[in-house]
Amino acid sequence: MFEVGLYHYLGLTVILFCIGLYGVMSSRNAIRLLMCIELMLNAVNINLVAFNNYVNMNDLSGQIFSIFILTVSAAEASVGLAILIALYRKRVSVDMERFNLLKW
């Protein structure tokens, strides 16, 4: 149990992903929601690097994939924050319950 293997890393990422999922669904602050999305993306990153380390070591494609995920998540966070700031100008709040313009 104390000896660390691939399954320990996978279990760790499963826990991290589910914490992020809970946060995405339950948080009312939109910035916290962005943080939880980053947590989920990081869980996927650890998963890729762990599989790369334990399964297929003479090709570093897993690490390359995690670099791409890093890029996409940086772009996502910047655009998401810009959208949030534009929304904040309209609705002086970042509460998710206030963004209900498209609700009937």
Add this chain to the structure above:
Amino acid sequence: MDTSPFLYNLSFWAFAALMIGGALGVVLHRSIVYSALLLLVTFLSISAIFVLLNAPFIAAAQILVYAVGLTIVLIFGIMLTGDKPFVDPVGQERPKRFWMIPAAVSAATLGFLVWALMAPNLVANTISGLFIQQVDPATASSLAGVQAIQTDAGLSHIGQLLFSKYLIPFELASILLLLAMIGAIILSKRQFPEEEGQLTALVGESDQQDALNSPDMMQPLGVPGSSDSSQNEKEVLGVH
């Protein structure tokens, strides 16, 4: 890793505990600023996990992009969108934090993923079906040799892969970053009242159109007194 196995295992458990604790703090802490700082803790321990996984380049990129860049951007976002006490025009009470369904869904996801991990040979069969056949069995068996090669030449190997096999995704990623930067600037650009004034001067001077085109549209909907305050702002700015 050429450290002792005991030290390796110990640091894995320590950083895993720190990571899970930080992530729980991000989700559960009441203050958003503490959430951002705990997110920093989580990112740093994730980069330590990357070091344990023989990926020093990813660990450094994690620190540079997430722990430094993203956390600072998020804290700027928190500063710019500080939660003022919001006066609800309808007078409803704020509903309580909604947690039952998210907890149920994420617990179900957790249960499913743990079942998939624990299911006999599910992961192993998938792996062997996907990857093992492509690995040369001689190199796969000599595990220590492969690791030594990788720690020596890992960084240059990543660079060679990025510029040979993954060249087009790399260039697309740079285009994506450029587009995201332009989009973020345009989305968060403040609309200056001077431009709005010129626009309304072009359209016409009637009060109705002024109300439609003026910065009143920037005010929160349904907040009483918002049009008065923006009227005052415009008078102060000398735009009318």
